[in-house]
Amino acid sequence: MWPVTRYQGGEPAILCARSGGAGPGGTAQRDARALRRRPMTGSGWHDHSFLGRLSRSARETVLQLGRVQTVQPNRPLMRQGEPGAAVYVLLDGRVGVERIVENGALSLLGIRHAGDLVGEMAVINDDVRTATVTTLDRCAVSVIQARPFMTCLTRHPEAMLALSRMTGDRLTQANVYRADAAGYEVDVRLARALLYQAGRSPEREGGRPVVRLRQKQLAMLIGAQEGTVQKALKGPTLRDLVHCGRGRVALLDPPGLADLADMPLPLQLCPPRR
Secondary structure, eight states, X not given: OOOEEEXXXXXXXXXXXXXXXXXXXXXXXXXXXXXXXXXXXXXXXXXXXXXXXXXXXXXXXXXXXXXXXXXXXXXXXXXXXXXXXXXXXXXXXXXXXXXXOTTSOEEEEEEEOTTOEESHHHHHHTOBOSSEEEESSOXXXXXXXXXXXXXXXXXXXXXXXXXXXXHHHHHHHHXXXXXXXXXXXXXXXXXXXXXXXXXXXXXXXXXXXXXXXXXXXXXHHHTOOHHHHHHHHHSTTTTTTEEEEXXXXXXXXXXXXXXXXXXXXXXXXXXXXX
16 A cells, blocks of 8 residues: 655655544554654655655655555664665654674764654665664655665655765764864753754644654764763753753753854754744
8 A cells, every 4th residue: 555645735645544544533644644743844854864855756756666664653764784675754753773883882873853764875885784764753654675775866856866965964974063063062062963963843732842852862863971961951051052851961050051052053053033
């Protein structure tokens, strides 16, 4: 059963009979409501995501290739070392990309958000997975098998270009994290990472942006020790800018955090113009 993609006011609703269909209380209907709640750009997706870089017709072409599945939190979509048989388009929720390095340590390479594509490198290179991808939230994903995905890239240059730009963005962000680790103290690196994550997935609690990551995950993301991150979040530099809860950090003063981070405030966090 193929998924059906509908656009209502520029916002995508992904429905699939396999996931509960459009009936009252169906899983897919809940996924569609979650998609409509998420702040979006004019295309319906964040403009730095894979889907956000595609035109409406190209987006529909890509989504029609896959089957929508709902995956509960803390479940692996793929494991490091496995053959790459499919790619996953993230429709809702977030996933963490983790890699076990040669000495056995676990490294968090990044967080992927709605509209992003994961698993493409193993498919393109016809190789094994280089990382494990695990759901951080309850996710809706479109699973596209390797052969139709590669055919789509061949026949639709727009999709190939979007993939190339997405890959370039990820390389740039990885370089930023590496440069930050060499050039900034932990509190500044935290501020920069929090703003980036909040800008990609601008969830709100009490009107404030919230980043739903544990302190251990934040530490892995910026290449610091967990204890150092705990001290920084409670220290004098950050204590008035953020508030730490269980598994989340609320941004109390995004402009102040941007000043500390030495970076512009992400557009998604700017107050609406009147």
